Amino acid sequence: EAQVTQNPRYLITVTGKKLTVTCSQNMNHEYMSWYRQDPGLGLRQIYYSMNVEVTDKGDVPEGYKVSRKEKRNFPLILESPSPNQTSLYFCASSFQGAGTEAFFGQGTRLTVV
Amino acid sequence: AQSVTQLDSQVPVFEEAPVELRCNYSSSVSVYLFWYVQYPNQGLQLLLKYLSGSTLVESINGFEAEFNKSQTSFHLRKPSVHISDTAEYFCAVMISGGYQKVTFGIGTKLQVIP
Numbered sequence: 001e002a003q004v005t006q007n008p009r010y011l012i013t014v015t016g017k018k019l020t021v022t023c024s025q026n027m028n029h030e031y032m033s034w035y036r037q038d039p040g041l042g043l044r045q046i047y048y049s050m051n052v053e054v055t056d057k058g059d060v061p062e063g064y065k066v067s068r069k070e071k072r073n074f075p076l077i078l079e080s081p082s083p084n085q086t087s088l089y090f091c092a093s094s095f096q097g098a099g100t101e102a103f104f105g106q107g108t109r110l111t112v113v
Numbered sequence: 114a115q116s117v118t119q120l121d122s123q124v125p126v127f128e129e130a131p132v133e134l135r136c137n138y139s140s141s142v143s144v145y146l147f148w149y150v151q152y153p154n155q156g157l158q159l160l161l162k163y164l165s166g167s168t169l170v171e172s173i174n175g176f177e178a179e180f181n182k183s184q185t186s187f188h189l190r191k192p193s194v195h196i197s198d199t200a201e202y203f204c205a206v207m208i209s210g211g212y213q214k215v216t217f218g219i220g221t222k223l224q225v226i227p
Contacts, residue, residue: 040219042119042203042218042219043203044217045215090156092156098209099162101159102215104157106154107155
């Protein structure tokens with residue numbers, strides 16, 4: 001089954017404790033991205049990757065890191081989480097091409113206390 | 114840069130009544146337009162999209178959207194809603210010919226009342 005898998009689905013952590021949210025896709029997509037979803041703000045792009053070893057900042061990259069060492073994986077790293085990073089996070093992937101749709105993971109609800 | 118405006122954050126509607134969810138976009142170049150749906154506790158999934166050609170596009174579950182270039186709109190409509198349509202709907206825009214960046218609206222929560 002074609003899918004984007006995120007782990008964990010739920011995470012509560014403390015301020016300053018490094019964490020990684022994993023994302024994996026099995027569709028051989030070139031393009032992957034991370035979004036955060038906040039009430040009243042919709043989805044905002046954090047980082048994206050156009051292919052292996054090619055990543056760039058989205059609209060709200062502060063406090064986040066990513067890597068793309070393999071085509072299928074695109075982990076999101078919070079080196080020193082803060083309470084303002086409490087949010088619902090989505091990973092998405094798509095083929096490179098005109099108007100191709102994005103496939104989303106189920107989401108990771110992160111709470112930083 | 115492109116932007117998307119969804120004018121209504123919440124839309125309550127009775128079951129079997131029609132509904133329209135409004136979406137306006139802003140861009141200096143040609144765009145592709147999308148509607149995504151998010152059911153409770155799930156990720157987003159594509160509902161329909163406009164790339165080119167006929168300005169009216171339809172989904173398999175009875176939704177339709179019409180691209181109006183002069184009004185820069187892409188409103189989503191359904192003539193008769195069902196309880197199962199209760200979800201949050203996101204309008205999104207992508208610059209045609211560019212890379213894959215998608216800009217999303219803030220979302221409209223559709224609440225279907227029995």
